[in-house]
Amino acid sequence: MVKTTERRERQRKALVLAAERTIAEKGLAGLKARDLADAIGCSLGAIYNLVQDMDELVLRVGSRTLARLDEALADSTRQCTRNSNDGATETLVAIAKTYCAFARENLQLWRTLFEHRMAEGSIVPEWAISEQMTMFRYILAPLRMLQPQASEPELALLCRTLFSAVHGVVMLGLEDKLVAVPAAALDGQIEALVRLIGKGLMQGA
Amino acid sequence: MVKTTERRERQRKALVLAAERTIAEKGLAGLKARDLADAIGCSLGAIYNLVQDMDELVLRVGSRTLARLDEALADSTRQCTRNSNDGATETLVAIAKTYCAFARENLQLWRTLFEHRMAEGSIVPEWAISEQMTMFRYILAPLRMLQPQASEPELALLCRTLFSAVHGVVMLGLEDKLVAVPAAALDGQIEALVRLIGKGLMQGA
Numbered sequence: 001m002v003k004t005t006e007r008r009e010r011q012r013k014a015l016v017l018a019a020e021r022t023i024a025e026k027g028l029a030g031l032k033a034r035d036l037a038d039a040i041g042c043s044l045g046a047i048y049n050l051v052q053d054m055d056e057l058v059l060r061v062g063s064r065t066l067a068r069l070d071e072a073l074a075d076s077t078r079q080c081t082r083n084s085n086d087g088a089t090e091t092l093v094a095i096a097k098t099y100c101a102f103a104r105e106n107l108q109l110w111r112t113l114f115e116h117r118m119a120e121g122s123i124v125p126e127w128a129i130s131e132q133m134t135m136f137r138y139i140l141a142p143l144r145m146l147q148p149q150a151s152e153p154e155l156a157l158l159c160r161t162l163f164s165a166v167h168g169v170v171m172l173g174l175e176d177k178l179v180a181v182p183a184a185a186l187d188g189q190i191e192a193l194v195r196l197i198g199k200g201l202m203q204g205a
Numbered sequence: 206m207v208k209t210t211e212r213r214e215r216q217r218k219a220l221v222l223a224a225e226r227t228i229a230e231k232g233l234a235g236l237k238a239r240d241l242a243d244a245i246g247c248s249l250g251a252i253y254n255l256v257q258d259m260d261e262l263v264l265r266v267g268s269r270t271l272a273r274l275d276e277a278l279a280d281s282t283r284q285c286t287r288n289s290n291d292g293a294t295e296t297l298v299a300i301a302k303t304y305c306a307f308a309r310e311n312l313q314l315w316r317t318l319f320e321h322r323m324a325e326g327s328i329v330p331e332w333a334i335s336e337q338m339t340m341f342r343y344i345l346a347p348l349r350m351l352q353p354q355a356s357e358p359e360l361a362l363l364c365r366t367l368f369s370a371v372h373g374v375v376m377l378g379l380e381d382k383l384v385a386v387p388a389a390a391l392d393g394q395i396e397a398l399v400r401l402i403g404k405g406l407m408q409g410a
Contacts, residue, residue, distance in 0.1 A: 135384075136384075161386050164385060165398055167373045168370050168374065169369040171376075172372065172373075173369070178337050179338075179369075180365060181369060189363075196401070196406060198405070199408050200402060200403070200404035
């Protein structure tokens with residue numbers, strides 16, 4: 001009995017890794033259950049003994065992507081001094097640049113975090129929601145320092161706004177859209193944007 | 206001969222309008238040449254006497270979307286006073302809020318502007334590029350006032366950055382992503398973001 005559970009756990013891990021490799025190479029649209037079954041050497045039906053559906057599989061891959069992003073953000077903020085307003089802006093700049101670098105180096109896996117939609121009628125499970133939300137703590141800490149008078153709900157909104165703004169510059173830039181910031185200028189412009197917002201925040205409301 | 210040209214022009218117009226209606230209702234993925242042929246009462250092959258390919262058709266729909274966005278931006282900036290730094294920030298706020306309102310009211314047509322990719326090996330024609338680029342003039346004018354010392358290439362980059370930032374907040378917000386600014390707070394947060402950037406710009410580099 002223990003052996004069956006262990007084997008299943010090992011197979012599930014292999015399935016998630018195979019899905020991760022496929023998405024990294026071909027994008028979310030290239031993910032087919034049939035290919036995954038071949039890759040891990042099981043029948044098509046056996047996949048659904050390992051995960052409930054493809055949504056769960058994509059969320060498990062996303063979970064691994066978020067864990068690596070979390071590590072990258074932890075590394076980049078560890079070196080920042082936080083005990084001043086300037087330090088807080090520097091931390092925000094470091095976070096934004098790390099986010100851009102991570103997206104560039106994990107393009108398809110990062111895209112998948114935003115492209116994936118649950119099947120009709122399914123909702124994102126609690127564990128996946130909380131994994132996404134917990135990433136905001138990196139942005140919240142410096143924002144709290146820059147806006148000591150703001151309430152927690154105000155800070156939470158500002159955090160989403162700042163994230164969305166940087167995400168927009170990164171996303172259009174990496175998709176190489178006509179109206180985007182050109183690739184060569186991307187890091188510099190992200191830094192400039194966050195510094196402008198930092199200055200605005202230091203001036204107070 | 207004149208009559209044939211006229212008739213073809215009329216049919217082309219009908220085709221573009223049918224495509225626009227379809228995209229507005231079903232999104233870009235719902236656009237099928239077969240349905241369009243039925244809608245305007247011609248054969249499938251006859252469509253390709255009216256447009257070169259589906260790319261041209263989607264670009265012609267995009268052209269109409271951009272023309273309406275241009276009109277909305279012209280309306281919103283006409284009332285703004287431009288002869289002060291505060292006025293320039295107000296103009297940027299008006300532009301950003303108008304952009305958000307336009308995207309909300311034309312969700313599928315607006316999405317199509319960004320979702321559409323040319324078929325492999327095709328490039329976006331010059332007329333479509335210039336229609337997209339000309340929209341930046343609304344943002345450039347107030348930016349030039351806020352940053353009189355900046356060179357035109359610097360302003361052009363800043364313009365793309367500011368656009369991408371606001372676009373990111375609008376896009377994640379209207380897609381209702383977990384990490385997005387919630388719908389009810391969207392207009393307020395866009396205004397707050399642009400004001401922060403405006404403050405940062407007024408402080409100078």
